[in-house]
Amino acid sequence: MRVIIMGCGRAGSLLAATLDEEGHDVTVLDINEYQFERFLPETFRGRTIRGNGIDQDILRKAGIERADAFVAATAGDNRNVMASQIAKHIFGVQRVVCRIYDPIREEMYHNLGLRTTSPTRVGARLLKEALEADEPPAGAPSGGGE
Amino acid sequence: MYIVIVGGGKVGFYLAKELVEANHEVLIIERNSPKVAEIAESLGEIVMRGDGCEAAIQERAGAGRADLLLAVTGEDEDNLVACQVARHVFHVPRIVARINNPKNELIYRKLGIDGTVSATSAIMSHIEQELPTHPLISLLTLRRGFEIVEVRVPPEAGVVGRPLRDVLLPHQSLIWGIVDAEGNPKAPTADTVLHAGDEVVAVTLQESEEALRAALTAPPVPRSF
Numbered sequence: 303m304r305v306i307i308m309g310c311g312r313a314g315s316l317l318a319a320t321l322d323e324e325g326h327d328v329t330v331l332d333i334n335e336y337q338f339e340r341f342l343p344e345t346f347r348g349r350t351i352r353g354n355g356i357d358q359d360i361l362r363k364a365g366i367e368r369a370d371a372f373v374a375a376t377a378g379d380n381r382n383v384m385a386s387q388i389a390k391h392i393f394g395v396q397r398v399v400c401r402i403y404d405p406i407r408e409e410m411y412h413n414l415g416l417r418t419t420s421p422t423r424v425g426a427r428l429l430k431e432a433l434e435a436d437e438p439p440a441g442a443p444s445g446g447g448e
Numbered sequence: 449m450y451i452v453i454v455g456g457g458k459v460g461f462y463l464a465k466e467l468v469e470a471n472h473e474v475l476i477i478e479r480n481s482p483k484v485a486e487i488a489e490s491l492g493e494i495v496m497r498g499d500g501c502e503a504a505i506q507e508r509a510g511a512g513r514a515d516l517l518l519a520v521t522g523e524d525e526d527n528l529v530a531c532q533v534a535r536h537v538f539h540v541p542r543i544v545a546r547i548n549n550p551k552n553e554l555i556y557r558k559l560g561i562d563g564t565v566s567a568t569s570a571i572m573s574h575i576e577q578e579l580p581t582h583p584l585i586s587l588l589t590l591r592r593g594f595e596i597v598e599v600r601v602p603p604e605a606g607v608v609g610r611p612l613r614d615v616l617l618p619h620q621s622l623i624w625g626i627v628d629a630e631g632n633p634k635a636p637t638a639d640t641v642l643h644a645g646d647e648v649v650a651v652t653l654q655e656s657e658e659a660l661r662a663a664l665t666a667p668p669v670p671r672s673f
Contacts, residue, residue: 356524356525356552358551379501379529380501380523380525380528384525384528384555385525387558387559391555391558392555404502406502406503407501407503407529407533410532410536414532414536
């Protein structure tokens with residue numbers, strides 16, 4: 303699968319490295335080149351391109367016309383939303399995934415047909431589950447107990 | 449009319465000022481609080497602090513009863529989201545967005561936001577007429593993806609010396625008028641013969657622009673038999 307990942311932060315870079323290891327053809331985009339050396343492992347074989355993913359010329363340079371998938375994972379919800387819609391509606395990319403922190407915005411774009419994921423919603427659920435878990439994890443302090 | 453303006457920068461500020469003077473009810477949504485204070489000081493309490501891309505903020509701004517929403521921040525992506533929230537959550541009947549990168553007009557249009565204004569495009573269309581090498585000038589953008597363009601026929605073009613009926617135009621394109629090299633305007637007919645230096649004014653779809661330019665400027669195709 304040829305995949306373009308926009309945003310080389312912690313999540314974007316981890317996804318890029320994982321897909322690269324699995325043998326996919328990966329291109330990572332970021333406006334800040336330093337992110338590539340900061341987060342991508344030395345073994346990464348994919349391409350890195352510096353530029354803004356809402357710029358159609360940059361997306362073309364990243365090979366969006368031949369891409370099978372596009373993932374928008376920058377820190378900006380609006381930038382992710384715009385880039386995903388460009389990938390889907392202008393370049394006809396089959397599989398587009400968009401990260402949206404704001405759960406309300408996520409719901410709206412989900413209803414508009416984007417494949418969205420909200421780390422805020424998922425993170426809050428995981429925190430709640432951890433909080434309510436019966437057994438404290440092994441090795442954790444057992445607490446004083448009155 | 450009730451008009452909500454997202455973005456209280458220079459564009460938003462002066463728009464609000466003009467609209468208030470024209471007796472419209474106006475509300476500016478601005479994220480940055482020093483700017484909010486500045487606007488309130490000069491225009492009065494017609495400004496609200498918040499992120500205009502958020503549905504909750506647009507709701508507090510009364511977007512549900514707005515006749516018009518103007519998204520005029522400096523960021524194309526913020527303006528797009530503000531417009532989509534206004535359209536899909538609050539069904540605002542008329543929406544206008546400011547865009548910086550003219551290439552973004554296409555995605556706005558595909559997403560149903562027809563009213564876009566780009567300072568970059570406006571300035572380009574002014575100076576394009578002074579750039580002699582530019583083969584196609586966009587004169588005016590119309591609704592539904594149409595635009596009015598001007599193409600100058602170069603001496604080497606295959607269409608030189610041929611009547612219009614022989615010119616194969618792209619889909620949904622129409623030649624409206626011709627201004628010849630001497631500056632005489634003509635209403636074209638099928639028999640009108642094209643000459644080098646003619647300025648052809650045509651209506652076309654934005655995606656057919658390149659094909660139209662090619663039809664009127666490309667050198668003749670060599671015949672091999």
